[in-house]
Amino acid sequence: MIFEYMEKYDYEQVVFCQDRNSGLKAIIAIHDTTLGPALGGTRMWTYASEEEAVIDALRLARGMTYKAAAAGLNLGGGKTVIIGDPRTDKNEEMFRAFGRYIQGLNGRYITAEDVGTTVADMDLIHQETEFVTGVSPAFGSSGNPSPVTAYGVYRGMKAAALEAFGSDSLAGKRVAVQGVGNVAFSLCRYLHEEGAKLIVTDINQENVNRAIQEFGAQAVNVQDIYAVDCDIFSPCALGAVINDNTIPQLKARVIAGAANNQLKEERHGDLITEMGLVYAPDYVINAGGLINVADELLGYNRERALKKVDTIYDNILKVFEIAKRDGIPTYVAADRLAEERIESVKRSRSTFLRNERHLLNRLR
Structure with a gap:
């Protein structure tokens, strides 16, 4: 098996x-x-x-x-x-x-x-x-990856806003954030600084209170977050939250958040596409932490890492382009983005190896 x-x-x-x-x-x-x-x-x-x-x-x-390939990492x-x-x-x-x-x-x-x-x-x-x-900073680690992951989600959310609203500005947009843990709290800071209006929920009341105090967020019960009147729904807690029960409640135009495995089943990605929702696939938008830790392999440089995290904006736009090009949901387009990059590199390496073998044969 x-x-x-x-x-x-x-x-x-x-x-x-x-x-x-x-x-x-x-x-x-x-x-x-x-x-x-x-x-x-x-x-x-x-x-x-x-x-x-x-x-x-x-x-x-x-x-x-798929996550590394879609992020443009080697x-x-x-x-x-x-x-x-x-x-x-x-x-x-x-x-x-x-x-x-x-x-x-x-x-x-x-x-x-x-x-x-x-x-x-x-x-x-x-x-x-x-x-x-991800070792201790004394050994050259980049430290806590949460703020960098949040920055990548923020950049990806702006790209999704451009697709949905014709502008990537989040000023005045109502963003419903599900879960206000380490990553989402940093995300809320970016959103607040740009002038977004925050609606938050979390199973931990202390996290909610902190978001209210720091960002003037509006709080709702855990089960009410799906149905709030908002522009963007940002799942940043558990996976499988886009499902048969929650989809009919959604009023958002955009789904863009840090949580992994947001779609309970692939067919739920089809359903939200049919409804006209703009979905930023999770493993593309939340790749900031991976990009950040990958930079440690080069000798960590925060400025260089953040510059690479910035490209999540472009990667999300590429996903939307592929989805429109091929007439497919964005969750499928994300896989295609990764697969096309892998196949492209595979063909390039194959050509090089064949040429190398040809040269060795001639030298013999």
Whole structure:
């Protein structure tokens, strides 16, 4: 079954890592390295079965390929899952053993922080390998990625506003922000500074209170955020919030937010397209954090990273262009943007390799 899944989506490699002393049980999935080494975080989770863990690693790795490609990064997609409870099963030996496995891949895979892992865990991995990002600032890390992710979402939202309203100005626009955590709070600051009117909700009342105090936001109940009268709906909390129950409630013209996997099913992307809503695909608009951490591989320069994050504006516009060109929903157009870039580079490399072999044959 695993090989069938790998063949279906053309994965390159799966590495199983085990260390009896530390209890390490990890799966590294490398999807595609056409554009460059695979970059993707290490997730630690209590999976119901080993098969579930493998499938999650594979699914997440493929998602990183598309995210990096659409962002214009010279990186491929990979992901690691460690089977275990991050609250009770962690130890130094586990992450150092895992670091040695990464080192053994000799740069084909670069890891980072993800659900269930921390900067401290990355520092332990860093003791055994250079192929890790998101370490402590003392080791050259870019620090907290939330503000940079928020800036990318802000730039992408402006591009979506241009598509929907004919102007990318957000001044006076009513933006309903679902979830006001670290990324969304920074996003609200950008929106407030431009003169947008904020409507917010969050399961944590302290987050809501902070947004009211800092930005003069209007607060609504968690279940009421979908139906508010607004120009832009910005999901910045859980995934799968665009679904059969919420779509009929939406009054926004634009959906643009930081949350991952916003569409519960692909058909929901078709539904909002039929309704005339402008949807900025999540993995394109929220790529700022990935772009930021990728800059660490060059020796982190914040100005350079932010300049690259600025291109999310252009990437969202490219998605809209492809959608109109091919008559497809934007969520499909985002995949096409990534796939076209990968195929273009693949053809270029293929030509170079054929020419190189031809030259070697002549030299013989």
